[in-house]
Amino acid sequence: MPRSSGNGAVTRSTLRxxxxxxxxxxxxxxxxxxxxxxxxKEIAEQYGVSATPVREALVDLSAQGLLDADQHRGFRVxxxxxxxxxxxxxxxxxxxEGMFLALTEGRPGAVRPDDPRAAAVVAGVRRRGEEAQRAxxxxxxxxxxxxxxxxxxxxGACFGNPYLADFLNRLRLQTWVCAVQHLRRLTDLRGELWARHTELVDALIARDNDTARSIIAGYNAHSVALIERLASG
Structure with missing residues (x-):
């Protein structure tokens, strides 16, 4: 991360x-x-920047649920x-489920995966899914x-409701933060991680919401069972 400079090239909002x-x-x-x-103070010294953008960044992460703020002791994960x-x-x-309904009901602004005009968007989502599956x-x-x-x-951006998409992104980030606390204990994660991203995209393209729901239900059950197992181990 670049250090703060006196010429103002790196703005406070960018540093934040x-x-x-x-x-x-x-x-x-x-x-x-x-x-x-x-x-x-510790974070500011670590990154060689002033306290103001650090404080703002930590407040942002607290609002996202990743940090807890303590008036007297600073912050903690x-x-x-x-x-x-x-x-x-x-x-x-x-x-x-709300997003699936938006597709089914044809919500204005939704990018239907089966619409030829959405091919570039869907192709990009699918590429992300392929990379996720490989990882x-x-x-x-x-x-x-x-x-x-x-x-x-x-x-999520395809479903035409930015508030749902933003909320989902926040939830996914929080679930990953929670899961990492357990997953990092394993030395080998091969075979442990969910990898059906492209199947989900294919189901949505085919407008097969039943299959899409089944994939998500399986994903959720897999995630909960894995974390419960690791937490009790």
Whole structure:
């Protein structure tokens, strides 16, 4: 991440976003552990920037549910429970169901996957899905998270409701943060990670909502069972 410069080339808002992105990546990589505490001053010194954009970035991450703020001790990485994970999976499923309904009902602004005019959009989503599947097969969690978040962000944008898409992206980020706390304990993740992204895209293109729902239900059940198993191990 670039350091702050006196010529103003790097604006405060840019630094704010860069710091937030960097810290989010640290949490997802497991380098910032659940419950780990730090101060604005420590982060500012680490990245060689002033305190203001750091404080703003940490407040942003707190609003996203990734950090907890303590007026006297600074910030700490939020600790999610297995019950939290179950709740997020349930909420995520309800949001996705709403998106399926938007397609079925032909919501204005929705990009129907079976519409030839949407071919470029769908092709891009499918490429993200293919990359996510390759990373899952290889057990590369870091790469998987990046492509999985992009896959769902781009797929969510097709449904014509930016509020649903933004909410889904936040839920997916939180579920990954929670899952990482457990998945990083495994030395080999091959065969453990869900990888049916392209099947879901194919079902949506075919307007086969029953198959799409079945894929999502299987995904949710797999995710909950995996985290429960790791949490109890």
């Amino acid at each position: 976003q860069q710091i937030a992105d960097a810290l989010r990546d640290e949490v997802l990589a497991g380098r910032l552990q659940p419950g780990q505490e730090f101060t604005v 939020h600790e999610y429970s297995v019950e939290d994970f179950r709740g997020m999976i349930e909420a995520r499923g309800l949001v996705i 899952a097969a290889a057990g590369d969690l870091t790469v998987l998270i990046g492509y999985d978040l992009r896959f769902w962000r781009e797929l």
